[in-house]
Amino acid sequence: MSALTQTRAAAALRPAAVLRRRGRADAVIAPLITLVVLVSLWQIAAWASPLREDLFPGPAAVAAKLPELLADGTLLSAVGTSLFRALSGFAIAVLVATPAALLLAHLPLLRKGLGPLVSAMQVLPSIAWVPAAIILFGLSDATIYTVLLLGAIPSIINGLLSGIDMIPAQYSALSRVLGASRRQHIVHVELPAALPGYVAGLRQGWAFAWRSLMAAELIAVGGSLALGVGSLLQRGRDLADLPLVMLVILVILLVGVLIELLCFAPLERKLLRDRGMTRTGENHG
Amino acid sequence: MSALTQTRAAAALRPAAVLRRRGRADAVIAPLITLVVLVSLWQIAAWASPLREDLFPGPAAVAAKLPELLADGTLLSAVGTSLFRALSGFAIAVLVATPAALLLAHLPLLRKGLGPLVSAMQVLPSIAWVPAAIILFGLSDATIYTVLLLGAIPSIINGLLSGIDMIPAQYSALSRVLGASRRQHIVHVELPAALPGYVAGLRQGWAFAWRSLMAAELIAVGGSLALGVGSLLQRGRDLADLPLVMLVILVILLVGVLIELLCFAPLERKLLRDRGMTRTGENHG
Amino acid sequence: MGVQLNEVSLSYPGTGLVIDRLSARIEDGEFIAVLGASGCGKSSLLNLIAGLLAPTEGWLDVPDDGAAFMFQDSNLLPWLSAGRNVELALKLAGHPKDTRQARVDQLLELVQLGHAVHKKPHELSGGMRQRVALARALAQDRQVLLMDEPFAALDAITRDLLHEELRSLWEQTGKTIIFVTHNVREAIRLSGRILVLSSHPGRILETRRITEDLRRNPAQSAALADELTTILRKEQRKHERTDAN
Amino acid sequence: MGVQLNEVSLSYPGTGLVIDRLSARIEDGEFIAVLGASGCGKSSLLNLIAGLLAPTEGWLDVPDDGAAFMFQDSNLLPWLSAGRNVELALKLAGHPKDTRQARVDQLLELVQLGHAVHKKPHELSGGMRQRVALARALAQDRQVLLMDEPFAALDAITRDLLHEELRSLWEQTGKTIIFVTHNVREAIRLSGRILVLSSHPGRILETRRITEDLRRNPAQSAALADELTTILRKEQRKHERTDAN
Amino acid sequence: PAPAKNAGTAADQGPAATLRLGYFANATHAPALVADAKGILDKAVGADGTTLETQIFNAGPAAIEALNSGAIDAAYLGPSPALNSYLSSGGTSLRIIAGAASGGASLVVSKDITEVSQLAGTELATPQYGGTQDVALRSFLKERGLDESVTVTPSSNGTVPQLFARGSIDGAWLPEPHASLLVKQYGAHRLVNEAQLWPEGKFPTTVLVASQEFITKHPDTVRELVQANAQAINWLNTTGEQQKLHTVQQALAAHGGGTLSDEVISAALDQISFDETPLSGTFDTLVAHAAAVGIGEPGSTQGLVDDSFAAGEGK
Numbered sequence A, B: 001m002s003a004l005t006q007t008r009a010a011a012a013l014r015p016a017a018v019l020r021r022r023g024r025a026d027a028v029i030a031p032l033i034t035l036v037v038l039v040s041l042w043q044i045a046a047w048a049s050p051l052r053e054d055l056f057p058g059p060a061a062v063a064a065k066l067p068e069l070l071a072d073g074t075l076l077s078a079v080g081t082s083l084f085r086a087l088s089g090f091a092i093a094v095l096v097a098t099p100a101a102l103l104l105a106h107l108p109l110l111r112k113g114l115g116p117l118v119s120a121m122q123v124l125p126s127i128a129w130v131p132a133a134i135i136l137f138g139l140s141d142a143t144i145y146t147v148l149l150l151g152a153i154p155s156i157i158n159g160l161l162s163g164i165d166m167i168p169a170q171y172s173a174l175s176r177v178l179g180a181s182r183r184q185h186i187v188h189v190e191l192p193a194a195l196p197g198y199v200a201g202l203r204q205g206w207a208f209a210w211r212s213l214m215a216a217e218l219i220a221v222g223g224s225l226a227l228g229v230g231s232l233l234q235r236g237r238d239l240a241d242l243p244l245v246m247l248v249i250l251v252i253l254l255v256g257v258l259i260e261l262l263c264f265a266p267l268e269r270k271l272l273r274d275r276g277m278t279r280t281g282e283n284h285g
Numbered sequence C, D: 001m002g003v004q005l006n007e008v009s010l011s012y013p014g015t016g017l018v019i020d021r022l023s024a025r026i027e028d029g030e031f032i033a034v035l036g037a038s039g040c041g042k043s044s045l046l047n048l049i050a051g052l053l054a055p056t057e058g059w060l061d062v063p064d065d066g067a068a069f070m071f072q073d074s075n076l077l078p079w080l081s082a083g084r085n086v087e088l089a090l091k092l093a094g095h096p097k098d099t100r101q102a103r104v105d106q107l108l109e110l111v112q113l114g115h116a117v118h119k120k121p122h123e124l125s126g127g128m129r130q131r132v133a134l135a136r137a138l139a140q141d142r143q144v145l146l147m148d149e150p151f152a153a154l155d156a157i158t159r160d161l162l163h164e165e166l167r168s169l170w171e172q173t174g175k176t177i178i179f180v181t182h183n184v185r186e187a188i189r190l191s192g193r194i195l196v197l198s199s200h201p202g203r204i205l206e207t208r209r210i211t212e213d214l215r216r217n218p219a220q221s222a223a224l225a226d227e228l229t230t231i232l233r234k235e236q237r238k239h240e241r242t243d244a245n
Numbered sequence E: 001p002a003p004a005k006n007a008g009t010a011a012d013q014g015p016a017a018t019l020r021l022g023y024f025a026n027a028t029h030a031p032a033l034v035a036d037a038k039g040i041l042d043k044a045v046g047a048d049g050t051t052l053e054t055q056i057f058n059a060g061p062a063a064i065e066a067l068n069s070g071a072i073d074a075a076y077l078g079p080s081p082a083l084n085s086y087l088s089s090g091g092t093s094l095r096i097i098a099g100a101a102s103g104g105a106s107l108v109v110s111k112d113i114t115e116v117s118q119l120a121g122t123e124l125a126t127p128q129y130g131g132t133q134d135v136a137l138r139s140f141l142k143e144r145g146l147d148e149s150v151t152v153t154p155s156s157n158g159t160v161p162q163l164f165a166r167g168s169i170d171g172a173w174l175p176e177p178h179a180s181l182l183v184k185q186y187g188a189h190r191l192v193n194e195a196q197l198w199p200e201g202k203f204p205t206t207v208l209v210a211s212q213e214f215i216t217k218h219p220d221t222v223r224e225l226v227q228a229n230a231q232a233i234n235w236l237n238t239t240g241e242q243q244k245l246h247t248v249q250q251a252l253a254a255h256g257g258g259t260l261s262d263e264v265i266s267a268a269l270d271q272i273s274f275d276e277t278p279l280s281g282t283f284d285t286l287v288a289h290a291a292a293v294g295i296g297e298p299g300s301t302q303g304l305v306d307d308s309f310a311a312g313e314g315k
């Protein structure tokens, strides 16, 4: 017998509200600390690096770019435009992909026939769709949405499908025994059971949606199509304006972090907690 | 009492080898049928469409392009180059992402700090990395691999993380009780338990790897870097050669379908069968 | 509207023949107990009757509306609270929305879990989960009720209580109940007929009718219990001998 | 190297106090049975001893190398065959590779599952899974062995057999065994001391020593069983009354 | 409203209701920038009640795709995308209706290469495979017997400076302002000015194209567009250095392209000459060059240039 045992026990999962509250604070503070550390490292690297400043701009050079872009509203409107397109496009993608995945899951032949194609469409780069989309829809938002949807939908379909595949067989047996119709089975058993896997698929689908959007926004920089973040990034590249490129990267990262912290992480945490699981890897020692 | 009951019962899951063998044949025939149907639809659309032939080439026009590209070996060597890059890059990505995900899963603070960043990096378009990669590595395969890895790694990390999150808490309890060290817990319990979710993540990671590769291959279209499929696609767009674009799209789809049918689908099927689950959505009615 | 099995066989790919040409006729309103060694095929038999497995050979006849089934593991949906798990069964059985909550409360009271309506399955103890599953099986309200070791995880007191509830439910509703148990005394106490299954492969080894008189008579009950135990033990011995060969 | 609990309390966020200032001292080599109503906190108590939960208050002392634990649900790893599940325990306990297969076969024979070494958990019946879990718990070979209703899913014959095996294992190895059961007779038959837990919150209601004499004497055993049942029933009644208030 | 298979059946339908014009936010597109920014275009087409819609593109392929789909009617483009589209559509997609800019492409190399002969063994970049500069470099090398010893790496305008800065390439054949950017900010120098290689030093850099369908339906609008183009070019050629720079920079900034320094833009403007004649004679040479270095099929440029509108400008 020893004190060691006691420490082991104390380190175990403690079902206390205290821990959870501390966890919440961490979730905000930890990313902030990461941010500070990364920016510092970047600044040090910029000082230490033998590269010319325009090739490896430090945080200061990038920050100096900011007022200019903020002043004429370019940056904010580009972020607004892209975010609106990405969110609305993602919503449409979810609405299309979910029933499609359910169809594939319930019609084995359809899945055998189209399933591999869906996976293959995931690997098709977004710009492959651009010529076809422009010819069909011209220079309209429809073109941009087409490229975005073709990027996001296959990924969400695959996410939901693999979520459904992982449902324990006993839940299906339960559904049958309770006399659920196929629709009831889907609504009350299949979708909720597949939800954790589905959310993982949604997160990847969101990434595909956003990246496809960036590709679509390279088509045009202005005119009838509003300027998006993707156009801004391309402009920075074209003119070898690395501070602009970095700034856009940072903005995209910021948007990504915010979407993750405000949408996916809480959603996932709630889902897992509902099922008596934890998210943070605290489950072992 | 009625005959209906009996049909219901007969439609139920029948644990017979016969069914499985039929399933295998379907898995090859169904995609073939899909292919034939899609090509026919395409040909009909091309005939019926009022578009100029150079804007909407039919299967015949695209097929006519094939001998020429095959003759000088461009197509095959491009596919070979890209496939080699994608597979080797993907392998590296898996080797890097897996320990990274495990670290994040086991160090809660690290996960809180870097987790959102990893998700954010997923949404960063691959071309954003190109300037930095070029400055660091010039026109070498290292540049291409950098872009590919930065595309694939975050996705695989997230896949494995969500696989780990979904592990029932009871398995961790078991590990503790069996006195597993952290390494043993990971090897014997955590990784196998997370495997189905992990494979779903790998599939998405593969898609990211391939798409990032296509973006990376736009950096240079020949010269010192071997020509890849991505370069070929861009060349088709540059030369307004839609048959070439279509041909490349078809080749990418073909590669995607083959990878899915030869790698991911069998892998996933085996994993699920090991755990007494089925993949094909035959589990209900 | 009873259940009829006619020369029903079942084999699993890896395991081989588990149920071998089993025939039985269960009348409407009968209360049947199934006894047998662990792994002899009792759960498989219930799965066949519930239509969750198809027989490899033979045929069976069950009522059109299927059967209510209480699984051996509680099989609760982990994202629903105890109350909602029961409510789902009511909903899928077509109960109108406004009466459901009251019925849920009533059923959970019946299994002594009135206080746990809002608990998620992972917040329940093993026996509590089993009782929620029991409440859910009762909620289905079918003519045939299949129960796979419904009281295995319960303490003696709670079990006694639920025995009484189940008996009175059966008397009131005239349901056809088929239940699997490992407890010979439980079988005698509750059922009207006991089927003893052999193992490897599963056949009906013995059928015993339990009369009210026998049930009321402690000495006779004990004798029957001993007799059934001996039958089961002999069957097990036979296997040990065949295994050793 | 026994187990000592000192004023240990445990509460769950949603449920409140489940174990209330429980103190107990279990000597090295004791065979303890824990009885109590469903949901009273028996599994929680074992989790505390195994170090899987930390007490909200109080402290406890267990041997350095922890305890072997047989969970209430079998908790087998679904991707490993029965044999591999047992082997994993041996491996993690540090058994050298060359002796493991023989030990696995031996343990599975012990629980009557020699023929099922290569079966995956989903191909096993409920009782077979529980026996694999038992074999795995024995494979851990720790001084303290915690068992949560180890025989609940087994038929009477198999249970008798395993009772004997467990007794002789205890006699040979002098392990400290703490097991939870709902079967009062089982508790009397196996253990040297019985702890009866109250519920809401869990405290020790009664402690009874079982001597060899008492165990051998059927009449005395039956009397004790009745007495314990009465205690449990009274406790349950009390709650019904408090609940009704 | 994509063009039908047999476009051009519809006859003259008078002035168009809208003219949708595409161009890049780029120094070589200065005539478009000026015509748009100073309202020259608006005024020219507005007289007939035509409204103007402009569209800013990043690259030739997307502009061609938009033109093909009918999403725009006319565009300022580099000659090679125009040529590619014309040839691959069998001469039905578009016509060049005027010139806009000529000159302004150079081979810029690192300081230590001072003679063409020193190029042997180097690696040179071009902005795009099969593009104008790519073909120019390849045929330049071939004529000098250097095609075996020099690696040509088609990359993109934006990637070249980084490649050059870290020494991955020794130089690049680039259009303006990218050539000037390399010279002014990355320490390169001009080894060859493409103008030296052409008769009278003139070769097309930016041309004005319109879809054939639009030309057939709305010749009047096309004429007004060509006139506006000529006016803008006239303004560019007659305005003082400072004001020209200022106007162009402002227009660039308005479309988000204004992040290059005045120094670079002014050097670029010096290199480019603005000229509304379409330089019809050069296109066959371009095609021949391309065929000679094995890019694309030889094809006829007959009918590519329609200078009837430019001719009418003389009045």
Ligand SMILES: Nc1ncnc2c1ncn2[C@@H]1O[C@H](COP(=O)(O)OP(=O)(O)OP(=O)(O)O)[C@@H](O)[C@H]1O
Pocket: C012, C013, C014, C015, C018, C036, C037, C038, C039, C040, C041, C042, C043, C044, C045, C072, D119, D122, D123, D124, D125, D126, D127, D128, D153
């Ligand atoms: N999916 C399956 N695949 C292969 N074999 C199976 C499967 N399910 C059950 N079996 C085998 O069938 C036999 C009967 O299993 P079943 O679950 O019906 O037993 P049981 O009588 O309910 O036992 P218990 O009392 O232990 O619950 C066992 O030997 C088991 O190994």
Ligand SMILES: Nc1ncnc2c1ncn2[C@@H]1O[C@H](COP(=O)(O)OP(=O)(O)OP(=O)(O)O)[C@@H](O)[C@H]1O
Pocket: C119, C122, C123, C124, C125, C126, C127, C128, C153, D012, D013, D014, D015, D018, D036, D037, D038, D039, D040, D041, D042, D043, D044, D045, D072
């Ligand atoms: N994770 C949890 N969160 C909240 N409450 C819990 C949790 N686990 C158990 N409980 C509650 O604690 C009490 C005791 O549970 P425990 O599993 O210890 O009972 P038990 O004595 O093992 O019962 P049984 O004999 O039915 O297995 C129950 O009322 C249960 O609802």
Ligand SMILES: [Mg+2]
Pocket: C042, C043, C044, C072, C148, D125, D126, D127
């Ligand atoms: Mg069973």
Ligand SMILES: [Mg+2]
Pocket: C125, C126, C127, D042, D043, D044, D072, D148
């Ligand atoms: Mg318990």
